[in-house]
Amino acid sequence: MTRAIDEFPSDGRLPYQLYLLYKTQLRQEEALAALIKAVDREPDSADYQLKLAIEYGVMRWTGDAERAYLRTIKLDPTALDAYLGLAIQYEHSNREEEFGPLIALARKNGIAPEPLAYVEALQLRRAGQFDEALTKLAMVPTDVEPIRTAHARATLLDRLGRTDEAFTAYTQANILAYQDNPTDPLDRARELREQLAKEITMLSPEWRDSWEEVEIADGRPDPVFLVGFPRSGTTLLDTILMGHPNTVVMEEQPPLNHVEEALGGISALAGMDSDAIAKARDDYFNEVENIQPLAPGQLLVDKSPLFLYRLPLIQRLFPNAKIILALRHPCDVVLSCFMANFRLNSAMASFLRLEDAAELYDLAFRHWQASLALFPANVHPIVYERLVEDVAAEIRPLFDFLDLQWDDNVLNHSRTARSRGLITTASYSQVTEPIYRRASGRWEKYRDHLAPVIPVLEPWIESFAYTLPGKES
Incomplete structure:
Protein backbone atom coordinates (compact mmCIF):
# COMPACT_ATOMS: atom_id res chain seq x y z
CA MET A 1 0.00 0.00 0.00
CA THR A 2 2.86 2.40 0.74
CA ARG A 3 4.10 2.01 -2.84
CA ALA A 4 0.64 2.87 -4.19
CA ILE A 5 0.53 5.91 -1.92
CA ASP A 6 3.77 7.17 -3.46
CA GLU A 7 2.60 6.39 -7.00
CA PHE A 8 -0.63 8.43 -6.58
CA PRO A 9 0.54 11.51 -4.65
CA SER A 10 -2.71 13.46 -4.95
CA ASP A 11 -5.04 10.67 -3.80
CA GLY A 12 -6.01 10.99 -0.15
CA ARG A 13 -7.97 7.74 -0.09
CA LEU A 14 -4.88 5.51 -0.03
CA PRO A 15 -3.23 7.04 3.08
CA TYR A 16 -6.68 7.12 4.67
CA GLN A 17 -7.01 3.36 4.13
CA LEU A 18 -3.55 2.93 5.65
CA TYR A 19 -4.71 4.99 8.63
CA LEU A 20 -7.67 2.64 9.13
CA LEU A 21 -5.35 -0.38 8.91
CA TYR A 22 -2.96 1.02 11.51
CA LYS A 23 -5.90 1.80 13.80
CA THR A 24 -7.00 -1.84 13.76
CA GLN A 25 -3.44 -2.76 14.70
CA LEU A 26 -3.39 -0.19 17.55
CA ARG A 27 -0.40 1.55 15.93
CA GLN A 28 -1.49 5.04 16.98
CA GLU A 29 1.48 7.16 15.91
CA GLU A 30 1.71 5.55 12.48
CA ALA A 31 -2.06 5.86 12.06
CA LEU A 32 -1.90 9.58 12.82
CA ALA A 33 0.96 10.09 10.35
CA ALA A 34 -1.04 8.36 7.59
CA LEU A 35 -4.13 10.42 8.39
CA ILE A 36 -2.15 13.67 8.28
CA LYS A 37 -0.94 12.67 4.82
CA ALA A 38 -4.54 12.07 3.74
CA VAL A 39 -5.57 15.50 5.05
CA ASP A 40 -2.62 17.16 3.33
CA ARG A 41 -3.77 15.67 0.05
CA GLU A 42 -7.45 16.49 0.52
CA PRO A 43 -7.57 19.47 2.92
CA ASP A 44 -11.20 20.21 2.06
CA SER A 45 -12.48 16.83 3.24
CA ALA A 46 -14.62 17.44 6.31
CA ASP A 47 -14.58 13.72 7.09
CA TYR A 48 -10.77 13.59 7.15
CA GLN A 49 -10.62 16.77 9.24
CA LEU A 50 -13.05 15.30 11.77
CA LYS A 51 -11.03 12.11 12.07
CA LEU A 52 -7.90 14.21 12.49
CA ALA A 53 -9.50 16.19 15.32
CA ILE A 54 -10.45 12.97 17.09
CA GLU A 55 -6.94 11.53 16.71
CA TYR A 56 -5.34 14.74 17.98
CA GLY A 57 -7.60 14.42 20.99
CA VAL A 58 -6.38 10.85 21.58
CA MET A 59 -2.82 12.20 21.55
CA ARG A 60 -3.88 15.01 23.95
CA TRP A 61 -2.83 17.67 21.44
CA THR A 62 -5.69 19.89 22.43
CA GLY A 63 -4.83 22.96 20.39
CA ASP A 64 -4.48 20.92 17.21
CA ALA A 65 -7.71 19.07 17.99
CA GLU A 66 -9.66 22.28 18.50
CA ARG A 67 -8.39 23.77 15.24
CA ALA A 68 -9.30 20.59 13.36
CA TYR A 69 -12.81 20.54 14.84
CA LEU A 70 -13.32 24.20 13.89
CA ARG A 71 -11.97 23.50 10.40
CA THR A 72 -14.45 20.62 10.11
CA ILE A 73 -17.35 22.95 11.00
CA LYS A 74 -16.15 25.49 8.46
CA LEU A 75 -16.09 22.79 5.78
CA ASP A 76 -19.38 21.24 6.88
CA PRO A 77 -21.48 23.38 9.25
CA THR A 78 -23.83 20.42 9.84
CA ALA A 79 -21.10 18.06 11.11
CA LEU A 80 -22.69 17.18 14.47
CA ASP A 81 -19.71 15.18 15.73
CA ALA A 82 -17.47 18.23 15.47
CA TYR A 83 -19.73 20.20 17.83
CA LEU A 84 -19.87 17.24 20.22
CA GLY A 85 -16.10 16.82 20.07
CA LEU A 86 -15.54 20.47 20.88
CA ALA A 87 -18.02 20.28 23.76
CA ILE A 88 -16.21 17.28 25.25
CA GLN A 89 -12.88 19.07 24.90
CA TYR A 90 -14.27 22.20 26.58
CA GLU A 91 -15.68 20.02 29.36
CA HIS A 92 -12.36 18.32 30.06
CA SER A 93 -10.42 21.58 29.96
CA ASN A 94 -12.93 23.31 32.26
CA ARG A 95 -13.84 25.91 29.65
CA GLU A 96 -17.54 25.92 30.40
CA GLU A 97 -17.77 29.54 29.24
CA GLU A 98 -17.37 28.18 25.68
CA PHE A 99 -20.59 26.15 25.83
CA GLY A 100 -22.87 29.13 25.17
CA PRO A 101 -21.11 30.32 21.98
CA LEU A 102 -20.82 26.73 20.73
CA ILE A 103 -24.55 26.11 21.26
CA ALA A 104 -25.38 29.38 19.50
CA LEU A 105 -23.18 28.44 16.52
CA ALA A 106 -24.75 24.98 16.31
CA ARG A 107 -28.27 26.43 16.32
CA LYS A 108 -27.32 28.98 13.67
CA ASN A 109 -25.98 26.18 11.47
CA GLY A 110 -29.12 24.08 11.80
CA ILE A 111 -28.04 21.40 14.27
CA ALA A 112 -31.20 19.71 15.54
CA PRO A 113 -32.26 20.44 19.14
CA GLU A 114 -32.26 16.76 20.20
CA PRO A 115 -28.54 15.99 19.76
CA LEU A 116 -27.62 19.54 20.81
CA ALA A 117 -29.38 18.82 24.11
CA TYR A 118 -26.26 16.84 25.11
CA VAL A 119 -24.14 20.02 25.04
CA GLU A 120 -26.87 21.98 26.80
CA ALA A 121 -26.96 19.33 29.54
CA LEU A 122 -23.21 19.75 30.09
CA GLN A 123 -23.72 23.50 30.42
CA LEU A 124 -26.59 23.08 32.90
CA ARG A 125 -24.64 20.53 34.96
CA ARG A 126 -21.77 22.99 35.29
CA ALA A 127 -24.26 25.61 36.46
CA GLY A 128 -25.58 23.27 39.16
CA GLN A 129 -28.98 22.96 37.48
CA PHE A 130 -29.15 19.19 37.83
CA ASP A 131 -32.88 18.62 37.29
CA GLU A 132 -32.84 20.75 34.16
CA ALA A 133 -29.77 18.90 32.90
CA LEU A 134 -31.56 15.56 33.37
CA THR A 135 -34.47 16.85 31.34
CA LYS A 136 -32.12 17.81 28.52
CA LEU A 137 -30.36 14.42 28.58
CA ALA A 138 -33.72 12.71 28.15
CA MET A 139 -33.99 14.44 24.76
CA VAL A 140 -30.66 13.11 23.44
CA PRO A 141 -31.04 10.39 20.77
CA THR A 142 -29.73 6.99 21.78
CA ASP A 143 -27.06 7.03 19.07
CA VAL A 144 -25.50 10.33 20.23
CA GLU A 145 -22.61 9.77 22.64
CA PRO A 146 -24.47 6.88 24.31
CA ILE A 147 -21.82 6.07 26.92
CA ARG A 148 -21.11 9.69 27.84
CA THR A 149 -24.83 10.46 27.97
CA ALA A 150 -25.54 7.48 30.23
CA HIS A 151 -22.64 8.43 32.48
CA ALA A 152 -23.73 12.08 32.68
CA ARG A 153 -27.23 10.94 33.66
CA ALA A 154 -25.75 8.77 36.43
CA THR A 155 -23.67 11.63 37.84
CA LEU A 156 -26.72 13.89 37.92
CA LEU A 157 -28.79 11.29 39.74
CA ASP A 158 -25.98 10.91 42.28
CA ARG A 159 -25.80 14.67 42.85
CA LEU A 160 -29.57 14.73 43.34
CA GLY A 161 -29.32 12.02 46.01
CA ARG A 162 -31.27 9.47 43.98
CA THR A 163 -28.85 6.74 45.01
CA ASP A 164 -30.50 3.55 43.76
CA GLU A 165 -31.29 5.11 40.39
CA ALA A 166 -27.74 6.44 40.17
CA PHE A 167 -26.19 3.03 40.86
CA THR A 168 -28.38 1.44 38.20
CA ALA A 169 -27.43 4.17 35.75
CA TYR A 170 -23.70 3.76 36.43
CA THR A 171 -24.07 0.00 35.93
CA GLN A 172 -25.84 0.55 32.61
CA ALA A 173 -23.19 3.05 31.45
CA ASN A 174 -20.44 0.56 32.24
CA ILE A 175 -22.23 -2.24 30.43
CA LEU A 176 -22.43 -0.01 27.36
CA ALA A 177 -18.67 0.53 27.64
CA TYR A 178 -17.78 -3.15 27.47
CA GLN A 179 -20.70 -4.70 25.61
CA ASP A 180 -19.72 -5.46 22.01
CA ASN A 181 -16.41 -3.63 22.56
CA PRO A 182 -13.91 -5.11 20.05
CA THR A 183 -10.97 -4.45 22.39
CA ASP A 184 -12.34 -6.95 24.97
Missing part, protein backbone atom coordinates in the same frame (compact mmCIF):
# COMPACT_ATOMS: atom_id res chain seq x y z
CA PRO A 185 -11.83 -4.71 28.01
CA LEU A 186 -13.00 -7.30 30.54
CA ASP A 187 -10.54 -9.88 29.23
CA ARG A 188 -7.70 -7.36 29.22
CA ALA A 189 -8.55 -6.39 32.79
CA ARG A 190 -8.58 -10.03 33.89
CA GLU A 191 -5.19 -10.65 32.28
CA LEU A 192 -3.68 -7.72 34.16
CA ARG A 193 -5.04 -8.95 37.49
CA GLU A 194 -3.66 -12.41 36.77
CA GLN A 195 -0.27 -10.86 35.99
CA LEU A 196 -0.27 -8.98 39.30
CA ALA A 197 -1.13 -12.16 41.20
CA LYS A 198 1.77 -13.89 39.47
CA GLU A 199 4.16 -11.05 40.32
CA ILE A 200 3.16 -11.16 43.99
CA THR A 201 4.38 -14.77 44.21
CA MET A 202 7.76 -13.59 42.88
CA LEU A 203 8.24 -10.98 45.61
CA SER A 204 10.37 -12.98 48.04
CA PRO A 205 13.54 -12.24 50.04
CA GLU A 206 15.36 -14.81 47.89
CA TRP A 207 14.48 -12.91 44.73
CA ARG A 208 15.57 -9.61 46.26
CA ASP A 209 18.84 -11.12 47.47
CA SER A 210 19.64 -12.29 43.95
CA TRP A 211 19.94 -8.69 42.74
CA GLU A 212 23.39 -7.52 41.78
CA GLU A 213 24.55 -4.57 43.88
CA VAL A 214 25.19 -1.53 41.70
CA GLU A 215 26.23 2.06 42.27
CA ILE A 216 24.40 4.86 40.45
CA ALA A 217 26.63 7.85 39.80
CA ASP A 218 25.09 9.78 36.91
CA GLY A 219 24.51 12.87 39.05
CA ARG A 220 20.82 13.16 38.22
CA PRO A 221 18.41 13.47 41.14
CA ASP A 222 15.78 10.76 41.33
CA PRO A 223 12.16 11.76 40.68
CA VAL A 224 9.41 11.87 43.25
CA PHE A 225 6.66 9.35 42.52
CA LEU A 226 3.04 10.11 43.41
CA VAL A 227 1.13 6.83 43.69
CA GLY A 228 -2.10 5.56 45.17
CA PHE A 229 -5.17 3.78 43.94
CA PRO A 230 -7.13 5.89 41.42
CA ARG A 231 -9.69 8.27 42.92
CA SER A 232 -7.65 8.67 46.12
CA GLY A 233 -7.08 12.39 45.61
CA THR A 234 -4.01 12.11 43.39
CA THR A 235 -5.24 14.73 40.90
CA LEU A 236 -5.93 17.21 43.69
CA LEU A 237 -2.48 16.47 45.08
CA ASP A 238 -0.68 16.88 41.78
CA THR A 239 -2.52 20.16 41.17
CA ILE A 240 -1.39 21.44 44.56
CA LEU A 241 2.19 20.42 43.75
CA MET A 242 1.96 22.16 40.36
CA GLY A 243 1.36 25.40 42.20
CA HIS A 244 4.93 25.40 43.54
CA PRO A 245 7.48 27.18 41.32
CA ASN A 246 10.17 24.54 41.91
CA THR A 247 8.17 21.50 40.85
CA VAL A 248 7.32 19.97 37.50
CA VAL A 249 4.50 17.43 37.61
CA MET A 250 4.31 14.82 34.88
CA GLU A 251 0.78 13.44 34.96
CA GLU A 252 0.18 9.83 33.90
CA GLN A 253 2.77 9.76 31.13
CA PRO A 254 4.48 6.63 29.78
CA PRO A 255 8.27 6.91 30.39
CA LEU A 256 8.42 4.42 33.27
CA ASN A 257 6.02 2.05 31.52
CA HIS A 258 8.14 2.18 28.36
CA VAL A 259 11.26 1.39 30.37
CA GLU A 260 9.57 -1.59 32.00
CA GLU A 261 8.36 -2.88 28.62
CA ALA A 262 11.88 -2.59 27.19
CA LEU A 263 13.26 -4.54 30.14
CA GLY A 264 10.66 -7.28 29.79
CA GLY A 265 8.84 -6.80 33.10
CA ILE A 266 9.90 -6.95 36.72
CA SER A 267 11.25 -10.49 36.34
CA ALA A 268 14.23 -8.89 34.55
CA LEU A 269 15.18 -6.65 37.48
CA ALA A 270 17.34 -9.20 39.27
CA GLY A 271 19.60 -9.65 36.25
CA MET A 272 20.31 -5.95 35.69
CA ASP A 273 23.91 -4.79 35.97
CA SER A 274 25.18 -1.23 36.23
CA ASP A 275 25.18 -0.74 32.45
CA ALA A 276 21.57 -1.92 32.12
CA ILE A 277 20.43 0.36 34.93
CA ALA A 278 22.32 3.31 33.45
CA LYS A 279 20.66 2.73 30.07
CA ALA A 280 17.21 2.40 31.64
CA ARG A 281 17.69 5.65 33.55
CA ASP A 282 18.89 7.38 30.37
CA ASP A 283 15.85 6.13 28.48
CA TYR A 284 13.53 7.36 31.23
CA PHE A 285 15.03 10.84 31.54
CA ASN A 286 15.24 11.26 27.76
CA GLU A 287 11.52 10.54 27.43
CA VAL A 288 10.77 12.89 30.32
CA GLU A 289 12.71 15.66 28.58
CA ASN A 290 10.55 15.25 25.48
CA ILE A 291 7.35 15.46 27.53
CA GLN A 292 8.09 17.74 30.47
CA PRO A 293 11.46 19.52 30.28
CA LEU A 294 13.03 20.42 33.61
CA ALA A 295 14.83 23.64 34.44
CA PRO A 296 17.88 23.41 36.72
CA GLY A 297 16.83 22.88 40.31
CA GLN A 298 13.28 21.82 39.54
CA LEU A 299 11.88 18.72 41.21
CA LEU A 300 10.22 16.15 38.94
CA VAL A 301 7.05 14.59 40.31
CA ASP A 302 6.01 11.56 38.25
CA LYS A 303 2.35 11.05 39.07
CA SER A 304 0.71 7.81 38.03
CA PRO A 305 -1.54 6.21 40.64
CA LEU A 306 -1.02 2.59 39.69
CA PHE A 307 2.75 2.84 39.91
CA LEU A 308 1.54 1.48 43.23
CA TYR A 309 2.58 -1.90 41.82
CA ARG A 310 5.82 -0.61 40.26
CA LEU A 311 7.77 -0.25 43.50
CA PRO A 312 10.43 -2.90 42.66
CA LEU A 313 11.14 -1.16 39.34
CA ILE A 314 11.28 2.25 41.02
CA GLN A 315 13.65 0.98 43.66
CA ARG A 316 15.91 -0.69 41.10
CA LEU A 317 16.28 2.40 38.92
CA PHE A 318 15.73 5.19 41.46
CA PRO A 319 16.80 3.91 44.89
CA ASN A 320 16.76 7.43 46.38
CA ALA A 321 13.30 8.29 45.10
CA LYS A 322 10.78 9.77 47.50
CA ILE A 323 7.28 8.36 47.18
CA ILE A 324 3.99 10.06 48.04
CA LEU A 325 1.24 7.53 48.83
CA ALA A 326 -2.32 8.82 48.51
CA LEU A 327 -4.83 7.01 50.73
CA ARG A 328 -8.61 7.18 50.98
CA HIS A 329 -11.28 4.92 52.48
CA PRO A 330 -11.18 1.74 50.34
CA CYS A 331 -14.97 1.68 49.93
CA ASP A 332 -15.05 5.27 48.69
CA VAL A 333 -12.17 4.55 46.32
CA VAL A 334 -13.69 1.45 44.74
CA LEU A 335 -17.13 3.06 44.44
CA SER A 336 -15.63 6.18 42.87
CA CYS A 337 -13.64 4.10 40.36
CA PHE A 338 -16.82 2.24 39.41
CA MET A 339 -18.55 5.60 38.89
CA ALA A 340 -15.76 7.16 36.79
CA ASN A 341 -15.73 7.27 33.01
CA PHE A 342 -12.12 6.21 32.35
CA ARG A 343 -10.38 5.47 29.10
CA LEU A 344 -10.34 1.71 29.07
CA ASN A 345 -6.73 0.63 29.28
CA SER A 346 -6.12 -2.74 30.90
CA ALA A 347 -6.12 -1.30 34.42
CA MET A 348 -9.11 1.02 34.12
CA ALA A 349 -11.18 -1.73 32.52
CA SER A 350 -11.32 -3.40 35.94
CA PHE A 351 -13.56 -0.56 37.09
CA LEU A 352 -16.43 -1.55 34.82
CA ARG A 353 -17.62 -4.04 37.46
CA LEU A 354 -17.50 -3.63 41.23
CA GLU A 355 -16.15 -7.10 41.88
CA ASP A 356 -13.26 -6.54 39.46
CA ALA A 357 -12.50 -3.13 40.98
CA ALA A 358 -12.31 -4.62 44.49
CA GLU A 359 -10.10 -7.45 43.27
CA LEU A 360 -7.70 -4.99 41.61
CA TYR A 361 -7.61 -2.89 44.79
CA ASP A 362 -6.71 -5.95 46.84
CA LEU A 363 -4.03 -7.07 44.38
CA ALA A 364 -2.51 -3.60 44.01
CA PHE A 365 -2.06 -3.17 47.76
CA ARG A 366 -0.89 -6.74 48.30
CA HIS A 367 1.74 -6.03 45.65
CA TRP A 368 2.61 -2.72 47.35
CA GLN A 369 2.94 -4.19 50.82
CA ALA A 370 4.94 -7.22 49.66
CA SER A 371 7.28 -4.90 47.76
CA LEU A 372 7.58 -2.48 50.65
CA ALA A 373 8.59 -5.34 52.94
CA LEU A 374 11.50 -6.08 50.58
CA PHE A 375 12.41 -2.50 49.73
CA PRO A 376 11.96 -0.04 52.62
CA ALA A 377 11.24 2.96 50.41
CA ASN A 378 11.05 6.56 51.60
CA VAL A 379 7.25 6.96 51.68
CA HIS A 380 5.06 9.84 52.87
CA PRO A 381 1.30 9.13 53.10
CA ILE A 382 -1.35 11.74 52.37
CA VAL A 383 -4.83 10.90 53.66
CA TYR A 384 -7.67 12.25 51.53
CA GLU A 385 -10.11 12.72 54.40
CA ARG A 386 -7.57 14.84 56.31
CA LEU A 387 -6.62 16.72 53.15
CA VAL A 388 -10.15 17.96 52.47
CA GLU A 389 -10.61 18.93 56.12
CA ASP A 390 -7.47 21.07 56.35
CA VAL A 391 -5.33 21.34 53.23
CA ALA A 392 -2.46 23.29 54.75
CA ALA A 393 -2.16 21.03 57.79
CA GLU A 394 -1.90 17.93 55.59
CA ILE A 395 0.32 19.50 52.93
CA ARG A 396 2.92 21.36 54.98
CA PRO A 397 4.59 18.15 56.24
CA LEU A 398 4.66 16.91 52.63
CA PHE A 399 6.62 19.96 51.53
CA ASP A 400 9.05 19.38 54.39
CA PHE A 401 9.41 15.77 53.22
CA LEU A 402 10.18 16.99 49.69
CA ASP A 403 12.63 19.67 50.94
CA LEU A 404 10.51 22.36 49.29
CA GLN A 405 10.10 25.79 50.84
CA TRP A 406 6.48 26.56 51.68
CA ASP A 407 4.65 28.70 49.13
CA ASP A 408 1.11 29.94 49.85
CA ASN A 409 0.30 29.76 46.13
CA VAL A 410 -0.06 25.99 46.41
CA LEU A 411 -3.28 26.48 48.37
CA ASN A 412 -4.95 28.16 45.38
CA HIS A 413 -5.41 24.86 43.62
CA SER A 414 -8.50 26.04 41.71
CA ARG A 415 -6.48 28.72 39.92
CA THR A 416 -3.72 26.21 39.18
CA ALA A 417 -6.26 23.71 37.82
CA ARG A 418 -7.82 26.26 35.46
CA SER A 419 -4.40 27.12 34.07
CA ARG A 420 -3.64 23.49 33.24
CA GLY A 421 -5.69 23.20 30.05
CA LEU A 422 -6.83 19.66 29.31
CA ILE A 423 -7.08 17.46 32.40
CA THR A 424 -7.10 13.82 31.36
CA THR A 425 -8.04 12.24 34.67
CA ALA A 426 -11.58 11.51 35.83
CA SER A 427 -11.28 14.36 38.35
CA TYR A 428 -11.03 17.05 35.67
CA SER A 429 -14.02 19.05 36.92
CA GLN A 430 -13.66 18.51 40.67
CA VAL A 431 -10.16 20.01 40.93
CA THR A 432 -11.39 23.40 39.71
CA GLU A 433 -13.89 23.60 42.57
CA PRO A 434 -13.15 24.78 46.09
CA ILE A 435 -12.20 21.89 48.38
CA TYR A 436 -15.37 20.00 49.27
CA ARG A 437 -16.18 17.13 51.62
CA ARG A 438 -19.23 15.66 49.90
CA ALA A 439 -17.23 12.72 48.48
CA SER A 440 -15.90 11.64 51.90
CA GLY A 441 -18.05 8.81 53.16
CA ARG A 442 -20.22 8.79 50.05
CA TRP A 443 -19.93 5.00 50.00
CA GLU A 444 -22.21 4.72 53.02
CA LYS A 445 -25.18 5.81 50.89
CA TYR A 446 -24.34 2.93 48.55
CA ARG A 447 -23.55 0.41 51.26
CA ASP A 448 -26.15 -2.11 50.15
CA HIS A 449 -24.77 -2.06 46.62
CA LEU A 450 -21.20 -2.45 47.92
CA ALA A 451 -22.08 -5.31 50.27
CA PRO A 452 -20.75 -8.06 47.92
CA VAL A 453 -17.25 -6.54 47.80
CA ILE A 454 -16.87 -5.28 51.37
CA PRO A 455 -15.35 -8.62 52.54
CA VAL A 456 -12.55 -8.14 49.98
CA LEU A 457 -11.91 -4.57 51.16
CA GLU A 458 -12.34 -5.10 54.90
CA PRO A 459 -8.71 -6.13 55.61
CA TRP A 460 -7.53 -2.91 53.96
CA ILE A 461 -10.11 -0.84 55.81
CA GLU A 462 -8.58 -2.12 59.03
CA SER A 463 -4.99 -1.87 57.77
CA PHE A 464 -5.38 1.80 56.89
CA ALA A 465 -7.20 2.56 60.18
CA TYR A 466 -10.57 3.24 58.59
CA THR A 467 -13.87 1.91 59.94
CA LEU A 468 -17.03 0.16 58.82
CA PRO A 469 -19.80 2.03 60.68
CA GLY A 470 -22.50 -0.28 61.91
CA LYS A 471 -20.33 -3.40 61.88
CA GLU A 472 -21.06 -5.67 64.79
CA SER A 473 -18.06 -6.19 67.06
